Amino acid sequence: MTVDVLAIAAHPDDIEMTCAGTVLSLVAQGKTVAGVDLTRGELGTRGTPEIRLRESAEGARLMQLAARENMGFRDAFFRNDEEHQLAVISVIRHYRPTIVLTNAVDDRHPDHGRAAELVVQSCFYAGLRQIKTTGKDGKPQEAHRPSFVYHFIQDRSLTPDFVVDVTPYWDGKIAAIKAYKSQFFDPDSPEPQSYISGEAFMKFLEARTREHGHMIGAEFGEGYTTKRMLGVTDLFGLV
Numbered sequence: 001m002t003v004d005v006l007a008i009a010a011h012p013d014d015i016e017m018t019c020a021g022t023v024l025s026l027v028a029q030g031k032t033v034a035g036v037d038l039t040r041g042e043l044g045t046r047g048t049p050e051i052r053l054r055e056s057a058e059g060a061r062l063m064q065l066a067a068r069e070n071m072g073f074r075d076a077f078f079r080n081d082e083e084h085q086l087a088v089i090s091v092i093r094h095y096r097p098t099i100v101l102t103n104a105v106d107d108r109h110p111d112h113g114r115a116a117e118l119v120v121q122s123c124f125y126a127g128l129r130q131i132k133t134t135g136k137d138g139k140p141q142e143a144h145r146p147s148f149v150y151h152f153i154q155d156r157s158l159t160p161d162f163v164v165d166v167t168p169y170w171d172g173k174i175a176a177i178k179a180y181k182s183q184f185f186d187p188d189s190p191e192p193q194s195y196i197s198g199e200a201f202m203k204f205l206e207a208r209t210r211e212h213g214h215m216i217g218a219e220f221g222e223g224y225t226t227k228r229m230l231g232v233t234d235l236f237g238l239v
Helices: 014-028 049-063 082-095 110-125 167-177 199-215
Strands: 005-009 033-039 067-073 099-102 148-152 162-165 221-225
Touching: 005 014, 005 082, 005 110, 014 033, 014 049, 014 099, 014 148, 014 162, 014 167, 014 221, 033 049, 033 082, 033 110, 049 067, 049 167, 067 082, 082 110, 099 110, 110 148, 162 199, 167 199, 199 221
Parallel strands: 005 033, 005 099, 033 067, 099 148
Antiparallel strands: 148 221, 162 221
């Protein structure tokens, strides 16, 4: 399968919280988007890996992803090493995206920054033909390096290098987030409270998205950072 954009995130629900609006806007433009969760989020305070897998499938449906898979890396204990890089390289070569969206380079959760480093380095190494990987069909994979890697902004208040206007897709983003009923605000849930389970956190997500939208004169926006200098060929393409 070849897709235009591949979103790779440390935990189920990272994609929904950070770039669901962007994903929906891309799909509306006729682009194909796939999602990859590195871990099952098994160390989370609420829910179970099985529940979160079902929730991620519902999130994928709501975001209209062309595919979604889970790498099954150990939550909190995956590393940016050869073993994990080869696994991510194989996924990148399978989907062959032009753009990769991934975790914030610096964030409250240590997994996020580590995932960002793992993905960035794996994207580069995926383009080296002397690194050999085997696909799902058991056949050798061809080298492929994505053209762009962008980091969505998560808990930390980082200054975005660019913002995507997701105003028409705000309701869709919220619906995708709420697919994770075990994780987010539910006044009737008997499970223990977590950092993201309170009503205040949902208000924070809305405030963050409004803040990024405000930066570009839109109601809602999703911000990204990049290590690469951005350029345009059409000044009128800027918001």
